[in-house]
Amino acid sequence: MNFFFFFFFFFGLVSLVYIRKHLLLCLLSLEFIVLSLLLMVFKVCLSFVSFYLYVMFMTFFVCEGVLGLSILVIMIRFHGNDYLSSIYLW
Incomplete structure (x- = not known):
């Protein structure tokens, strides 16, 4: 079963590397990575019967998603x- 979690994580990383044209597609691949990490943390929390770590990770991942969507909205507005490629980093 652990193989599937690592496969999801690897597939998310590959899609992040190959699909870098749109910010929305990058955010979707990042959320796929986050989902695989959250499933791994859930499996660890099931074995140790402590869900505080799981709730903490869920809080961080929700904040990460909200931050990404706010950056997307600001970028589309401006x-x-x-x-x-439409933004200048340097």
Whole structure:
């Protein structure tokens, strides 16, 4: 069963590396990675019967998702699209 979690994590990383044109697609692949990490933490919490760690990770992951969506909304308002090539990093 652990193989599936690592497969999901690896597939999320591969999709993040190969699909870097739109910010929304990058956020979706990051959420896929987060989902695989959350499933791994859930499995660990099931074996140790402590769900405080799981709730803490869920809180961090929800904050990460909200932050990504707010960056997406700000980028669309200022640039008119979500292409990562339309912003100047340097």
